[in-house]
Amino acid sequence: MSDNQMTEFIERYLDGSMTAEERVQFELLRKNDAAVESKVTEHVKFIGLLKQYGERLELERRLNAIHDEIDVHALKEEVMIHPVWVVRMWRNHHSKISVAASVLIFAVLSVLIVTGKLSSEKSKYEELSQKINSLKTEVGHIGAGGHPSIAKPKIVKSPPANFRGTGFALTSNGYLVTDYHVIKNADSVYVQNAAGESFHAKVIYTEPQYDLAILQINDSTFKNLGPVPYNLKKAESDLGENVYTWGYPGDNVVFSAGSLSSAAGYSNDTTEYQVSLPVNPGNSGGPLLDEKGNVIGIITARQTQMAGASFAKKSAYLLKTIQNIPTDSLSKTLNLNNKNTLAGLSRKQQLKKLKNYVFMVKVYNQ
């Protein structure tokens, strides 16, 4: 039986055009011959696929016809989500924007590098922060330590090396006062006058509770200073009084003026005044004078968190300290000056006179 005949038989069998007799025979053939059976199923499947393919083409044609009636363009406008203009701009121009930004960053950086701003500014900033950190830790110690005398924000200089502060003469024969924290832990102390001459000095008495120390110049080259032009004020001064100080925050003597702002110091310490006066490390131990040239206090500290707030020990406590000095530690007489020769003078003249009596205190330790 040829393939064609076979196919014809299968088709006739499937569409029911066989006679009853033929049908019985064909079914018998299907049953007995596996090859015939598989040909029948294959044919059914193939023709089925061919029909489905035709249906698919027809369906696609119908769908296309429907699609052609839709105004896709108008619909597109309607459903399109228009991104905000920033996004659109970025999408359209992002390469240009990136290039522009890079050029800008490069230009700014090169200008900074060329002018040296970048490096120098940075190092300055670091220095400053280091200083603040050390001040902070010092204040931190106060809370933990419980040493009443040092329970104050100190004017701190860098710890291991040499300390520096200010001191001023009490008498013409070489007694000086400075802050206890300046000479604390000192191995040796030198004082230097405005002319740049250094003299060895000895700590003869300290009053840590008032943060005060009395020094005596014991140097053979030291000559008598001449009468001290100021006196120590015994009474408390009034708020609002114009005050000034004179000290050695740097290598040269520096004058700074302000006014008395409170009768109580750091944490309501009544042994101190609060003054609005710019001071720096190194001003510690400097005299605080009023307009008439009375010493009303000794600079002790400043507050790190508040600009221009400084503290000065009241002069009354200096007098108390002087009285407390045991007589056998005094090799010379310590007679305080009672006469104020600055009173009638202008500020400039006062300073000229003062110059020789204010010293830089240099402290050496290991």
Added chain:
Amino acid sequence: MNKDLKASAPTDSEIVLGILNNSEIVLKKLYTTYFPMILQLIINNNGDEDDAKDIYQEAIIVLYNKIKAGDFELNSKLKTYIYSVCRRLWLKRLSQMNRYGGDIRDFEEHLPVEEEIENHSDRDIQFDKMESALQLLGEPCKTIMEDFYIKNRSMQEICERFGYTNADNAKTQKYKCLQRLKKLFFQQK
């Protein structure tokens, strides 16, 4: 974000019934109702209106065949079903074109429809084979095959159309053509 689709959407059961009854009107209604939704999906996800047409028609065919086969159960909304199929097809297309950026902007909820799309694309491969086999077959065999098996024309009509002198000649020709078509179809990989 989602623009309201046009009102007067036919109900889902109307559509199923209409397709089962070969209603041209219902097919048109179905098509026009959900096309904007798919256009929105495609053009806002790196496609254009021609992509939208291709994807949407494919989804409609999947749905159509499913309804015709009688195994479409109305346990989800037609809208969700169509959206899910289109979404899946479009993701597939995007990754084929290497345009898929890893995420898609969605406008509707969607269901997993992987299985149906697998069946559908298997069928599509068969149809593609059939199409190219018919092309290779050439005339007049192609038209005879189409007329007889697809358009269900009688041998008599075919005889007249191709000028065969008798039906037997035509029949022999038809069987020869069918044999060649089968051969061409199964030869393809």
